Amino acid sequence: MLSIQISSPGKVELVEQEKPILLSDQVLIRIHYVGFCGSDLNTYLGRNPLAISPVIPGHEIGGTVEAVGKDVPAGLFAEGMSVTVNPYTACGKCSSCRKGRPNACEHNQTLGVQRNGAMSDYIAVPWGKVIPAPGISPRDCALIEPMSVGFHAVDRGAVSDIDTVMVIGCGMIGLGAVVRASMRGATVIAVDLDEEKLDLAKRLGAAHALNSKSANFHEELMALTGGCGPDVVVEAVGSPVTYVLAVDEVAFAGRVVCIGYAKSDVSFHTKLFVQKELDIRGSRNAMPSDFNAVIRYLSRGNCPMEELISRIIKPEEVSETLQYWSENPGKVFRILAKFD
Known part of the structure; x- marks a missing residue:
């Protein structure tokens, strides 16, 4: 063969x-x-x-x-x-x-x-x-396995319908997180550098899309979240810049879920970990329940x-x-x- x-x-x-x-x-x-x-x-x-x-x-x-x-x-x-x-x-x-x-x-x-x-x-x-x-x-x-990784990250973030969730990175895994968070009733803010990916994220359930290259990114995000920042941030890029962005922008008492592997060391102002009393959670691979949830979603035929x-x-x-x-x-x- x-x-x-x-x-x-x-x-x-x-x-x-x-x-x-x-x-x-x-x-x-x-x-x-x-x-x-x-x-x-x-x-x-x-x-x-x-x-x-x-x-x-x-x-x-x-x-x-x-x-x-x-x-x-x-x-x-x-x-x-x-x-x-x-x-x-x-x-x-x-x-x-x-x-x-x-x-x-x-x-x-x-x-x-x-x-x-x-x-x-x-x-x-x-x-x-x-x-x-x-x-x-x-x-x-x-496409089931990569999408299930994004589904699992949302589960790790304990996302519910009262949350505003920012997903950084709208590749395949990030889009899985967008889909799952929106299915749970959360308000989803998709973030990426590419407008085409942001447009697709909105069609998959994101309520808002922000280009991280925007000079007014922080102000735009604060306007969408009532000045508080998102309750949950899913980091699906694996860049030192986006790791720091997640911690900087997440709300006080928020959750940060990390999927991406940064290929170099990341420097944080660790006072934010304490001041915001953050939950910072890794998310690796997926569980069988995540695979089954993706299959159920795809079976609807509207993806x-x-x-x-x-x-x-x-x-x-x-x-x-x-x-x-x-x-x-x-x-x-x-x-x-x-x-x-």
């Missing part, structure tokens, strides 16, 4: 591998689409210290059931069923796992990062990691899926596409590799 492999920084190869041998507790998935995550781009650029090398990338999966192992509980899966995959592992022993939060497992190994991923014609995974998505196309299934997909490419186009993405990061929502 054909696989995409990042062999070393800047080098992508198409390699032939043996089709997976299906174990008794596994499901064999025919891969149709796999999304490229920012972690895949960083692996390509040599900036992902967690990634093995060489590695087959990919953990945003859209596929169909090809075969089911003999020990998989009957009735869960049928041949041809649209599915996605929970790409994380959980050791079951660390503090996070014992507290019922396996998404933050200390020893997690994500597909395409610490172990080979899904950018192949087929992948075999334990049946408990396979998530049925009835009524959703394999293409759209590839503009085509606008979330920047490109669909063939495996042989991966190298030039990753180079394009590295040079134009602000113009990409999701790039999907098609294996049909």
